[in-house]
Amino acid sequence: MTAENNRRAWMSLLAKAPADRLLALWQEHGVAPAFHWLRAPEIGATMVRGRLGGTGAPFNLGEMTLTRCALQLESGEVGHGYVQGRDKQKAEIAALVDALMQGPEAEAVETAILTPLGDELAKAKTVRAEKAAATKVDFFTMVRGED
Amino acid sequence: MYVAVKGGERAIDNAHAWLAEERRGDLNVAELSVVQIREQLSLAVNRVMAEGSLYDPDLAALAIKQARGDMIEAIFLIRAYRTTLPRFGASAPVETADMACDRRISATFKDAPGGQVLGPTFDYTHRLLDFALAAEGETPVVERGEARTEATPHITEFLNKEGLIQTEVSSEETPGDLTREPLELPANRPLRLQALTRGDEGFVLSMAYSTQRGYARNHAFVGELRIGKVAVEMEIPELGFAIEIGEIELTECETVNQFQGSKTEPPQFTRGYGLVFGQSERKSISMALVDRALRWQELGEDNLGAPAQDEEFVLYHSDNIQATGFLEHIKLPxxxxxxxxxxxxxxxxxxxxxxxxxxxxxxx
CATH class of the missing domain: 1.20.5 (Single alpha-helices involved in coiled-coils or other helix-helix interfaces)
Structure with missing residues (x-):
């Protein structure tokens, strides 16, 4: 279960990461493991759903673009890439990272790619939350003059 | 009888070449890039994504450029593109309660937990043209406060705890999809909301406005309006578990409307709901008002003969691509x-x- 949760976490991070940052960190890490495609990158869409009133029955809100692929390293690990948008290279890197995270290089990949990506996303989120907080209304009641 | 007429090809090619030249405009002016549109005309991008019914800011920006800023033409381009995409599945319903809110306001509770957060709003601006934007200006330094780390609760949930508002009963029923099967009437509420969220902003706004002016008035309060990002989660069949496949910006509006009661049930507020791609506040409030008006039958209200209560009228005329396609075809030979x-x-x-x-x- 923990292994599954960990994998969910890194795949979710890879899906949301900005493509240019993922590419830069991947290139900096400088590994190029041999692999073959199980499913070459393909661009498609998924239907995003919402709920009536936020909590009720589901309804179809609209689609979003998505790119997916699957590959196998020569060492045997299978990696899946499911990333937002239409970027085949991003999907490929995501699948490679997913595969490497299941093998002996996991720690190195985590340090070089996942940790900085996670930190950057968390920082960007915090900055927005801080800006939002500065626009929070502080109500005060005017005290009228008499007595 | 149809008679094939040929001879327009050269004229059409020349017309399209001229269109491309006109689109580019004066060559002494720098060309607009797609990323500039995405970053600096983001509300136009949001509208094209919402009504094009495809969340992809880069594609929407490209469509706006190609359409020379004609929004309905841009939406048309997106609708045409989305039909070429294979569908990989459907997401789990997004959890708007977990939204990272840029903006969150309530017109009903001043001291709502989580507070009134204005966000980057046009509200309270004086609507005076800002000539500084015509010159090359610097952007102001944005103040920062203390980031809220916990989720912001939905305001209607507080009313719900007291039983003051009708409960939205959760289910996992697969909703109908009007992009796959033609819309048939009577439509259920999930289908109506799908049609409204991709409907023309102007049309939905006018319908909503008509209810405010008295055509099936439903006394709406904006219980809550929130804008921000939510994660999109999807079950991956080959993995056997769900992952987040991305993050999208949404605007959600929950209205609290006139109450009703019966012999067996004490009076309760009712709800209208709007949820739209991107920062689309006007559209989302409009959607909630029209949703509420269309619910007259299930809430046991009278048919007042108002346009906004007429499901056939609203749903069959809300789609600007259907409308413009039929309207504009009459100019063809x-x-x-x-x-x-x-x-x-x-x-x-x-x-x-x-x-x-x-x-x-x-x-x-």
Missing amino acids: HYVDFQSELELIRKLRREAMENVAPVQEAAE
Whole structure:
């Protein structure tokens, strides 16, 4: 279960990461493991759903673009890439990272790619939350003059 | 009878080349890039994504550039593109309660937990043209406060705890999809919301406004309006578990509307709901008002004959691509159709003249 949760976490991070940052960190890490495609990158869409009133029955809100692929390293690990948008290279890197995270290089990949990506996303989120907080209304009641 | 007419090809090619030149405009002015549109005309991008029914800011920005800023043409381009995409599945319903809110306001509770957060809003601006933007200006330094780390609860949930508002009963039923099966009436609420969220902003706004002016008035309060990002989660069949496949910006509006009660149930507020891609506040409030008006039957209200209560009228006229397609087709060649009309009217006139003539003689 923990292994599954960990994998969910890194795949979710890879899906949301900005493509240019993922590419830069991947290139900096400088590994190029041999692999073959199980499913070459393909661009498609998924239907995003919402709920009536936020909590009720589901309804179809609209689609979003998505790119997916699957590959196998020569060492045997299978990696899946499911990333937002239409970027085949991003999907490929995501699948490679997913595969490497299941093998002996996991720690190195985590340090070089996942940790900085996670930190950057968390920082960007915090900055927005801080800006939002500065626009929070502080109500005060005017005290009228008499007595 | 249809007669094939050829000979327009050269004219069409030349027209399209000229269109491309006009799109580019004065060559002494720098060309607009797609990323500039995405970053600096983001509300236009949001509208194209919402009504194009495809969340992809880069594609929407490209469509706006290609359409020379004609929003409905841009939406048309996105709708056409989305039909070429294979569908990989459907997401789990997004959890708007977990939204990272840029903006969150309530018109009903001043001291709502989580507070009134204005976000990057046009509200309270004086709507005076800012000539500083015409010059190259610097952006102001944005103040920062203390980031809220916990989720912001939905305001209607507080009313719900007291039983003051009708409960939205959760289910996992697969909703109908009007992009896969033609919309049939009567439509259920999930289908109506799908049609409204991709409907034309102007149309949905006008319908909502008509309810405020008294055509099936439903006394809406904006219980809550929130804008921000939510994660999109999808089950991956080959993995056997769900992952987040991305993050999208949404605007959600929950209205608290006039209450009703019956002999068996005490009075309760009712709800209208709007959820739209991107920062789309006007559209999302409009959607909630029209959603509420269309619910008259299930809430046991009277049909007042108001346009906003008429499901057929609202749902069959809300889609601007259907509307513009049918409207604009009449400008395309109808030479043969018109030829037959011409012959008919000449014949009718001839007959009428022949009938009129003897009467005139008799009068003499």
